[in-house]
Amino acid sequence: MKKRLIQGFTLVSFLTLIVLFVAYKGGFIGRSSDYLHIDPNGTVIKNNQEDSVTILDTVIREEALMPSSKSMIISDQAKFKFDSTIYHKLIEEYHRKEGEENKKQKVYMYSSKSGYVIDRDRESLWKSNDSMLIEYLKRGATDSTDKKNN
Amino acid sequence: MEYIWDMLEATGISLLFLAIVFVPMELVFPAKRNQKIFRPNWILDLCFFLGQYLLWSGLVIWTLDYFSEYLSSIIPLVFKHLVQSQAWYLQAFEVIFFSDLIIYWAHRLQHRVNFLWRFHKVHHSARHLDWLAAHREHPLDSIYTVGLINLPAFILGFPLETLAVVIAFRGIWAIYIHSNVRLPVGPLRMLIGAPELHHWHHDMDRDAGNYANISPLMDIIFGTYICPDKEPERFGIKEKTPDNYVGQLVEPMLPKRTWKRISKRFKILESER
Numbered sequence A: 001m002k003k004r005l006i007q008g009f010t011l012v013s014f015l016t017l018i019v020l021f022v023a024y025k026g027g028f029i030g031r032s033s034d035y036l037h038i039d040p041n042g043t044v045i046k047n048n049q050e051d052s053v054t055i056l057d058t059v060i061r062e063e064a065l066m067p068s069s070k071s072m073i074i075s076d077q078a079k080f081k082f083d084s085t086i087y088h089k090l091i092e093e094y095h096r097k098e099g100e101e102n103k104k105q106k107v108y109m110y111s112s113k114s115g116y117v118i119d120r121d122r123e124s125l126w127k128s129n130d131s132m133l134i135e136y137l138k139r140g141a142t143d144s145t146d147k148k149n150n
Numbered sequence B: 001m002e003y004i005w006d007m008l009e010a011t012g013i014s015l016l017f018l019a020i021v022f023v024p025m026e027l028v029f030p031a032k033r034n035q036k037i038f039r040p041n042w043i044l045d046l047c048f049f050l051g052q053y054l055l056w057s058g059l060v061i062w063t064l065d066y067f068s069e070y071l072s073s074i075i076p077l078v079f080k081h082l083v084q085s086q087a088w089y090l091q092a093f094e095v096i097f098f099s100d101l102i103i104y105w106a107h108r109l110q111h112r113v114n115f116l117w118r119f120h121k122v123h124h125s126a127r128h129l130d131w132l133a134a135h136r137e138h139p140l141d142s143i144y145t146v147g148l149i150n151l152p153a154f155i156l157g158f159p160l161e162t163l164a165v166v167i168a169f170r171g172i173w174a175i176y177i178h179s180n181v182r183l184p185v186g187p188l189r190m191l192i193g194a195p196e197l198h199h200w201h202h203d204m205d206r207d208a209g210n211y212a213n214i215s216p217l218m219d220i221i222f223g224t225y226i227c228p229d230k231e232p233e234r235f236g237i238k239e240k241t242p243d244n245y246v247g248q249l250v251e252p253m254l255p256k257r258t259w260k261r262i263s264k265r266f267k268i269l270e271s272e273r
């Protein structure tokens, strides 16, 4: 009985990991598709086509413009926990990514013997910088939506 | 510097991820019960893994980029237009079908033609199969295989990005079929392949069969499909092979006599079955 349980658990974990991996490489999870995008009305939408650079560009512009166009600048910034170092990092990141855009690797089929699991064009997904960026975007985007709705 | 750090990070994450995916399966559903995770020559296969990620993947990708650009410059636009005017799913099917067909015959040639076997035998020299041994592959053998498997996509001008899910699945499944796992999946193995089939490809017999890439359909069509209900007794090749990474890389590129002299001079150990 215990053996069966272990076998069942191992098999389920294995299949789950394979599905997660395929979803990640296919762009269904992770930064490249499952990110938040703010449309011109400030609504948060999920976008599968747009590139993160465009998203970041939008957010940077939105964040840069919004405080000046609103009366509650200070409280807005407090609400966003707006941090200028993060902001500058984002801009740096944005320019770096923009430069890398043209060099982006194509997708190739692997051989029957092995496969490259994490490609260099995607590995930055795992960086703390990026998780911070996503967190920041989510927070900012959600807050701006709330505000616009109010 | 950042680039090197990125590569190291990606390599470490890949290694860790693959270990998390495959080690539990190898422990719970072992094909060879007595094979340990840290079996003989695991360091050699780790060298191949690291070499593939840190040194050779760049070379392979560069060659592919170069090759694809060259091909796209010589393929007539009319042909490309004709191909791309078909429905998307038809193009996808054609790409996968022709890739499998080409790689099946290319792989049979690797076993038949001595010059190609020199490089391909590096992969077959593994006497212990597992997920790590899947990465034992000569870089020139990688260029040959990956180049040919991508050839239809290059010729048809098909953007493989749209098949990312299928390609990712095939990539990780290719590692799985080498793992020390025996978990019969019944008729499903005819479609997606399984360790129980690919292990037989690694039998001591160089012409054992099961040459197809992942899905054994081509083996079934061309009569090279084998599926005994037991594991092969021994994996590996009959020839002597160096037991170290540099030796494995250099040996196929030199005439046999030259290699003999070098291995004697530097006392490179070779294993024979």
Ligand SMILES: [Zn+2]
Residues within 6 Å of the ligand: B107, B110, B111, B120, B124, B201
């Ligand atoms: Zn082979």
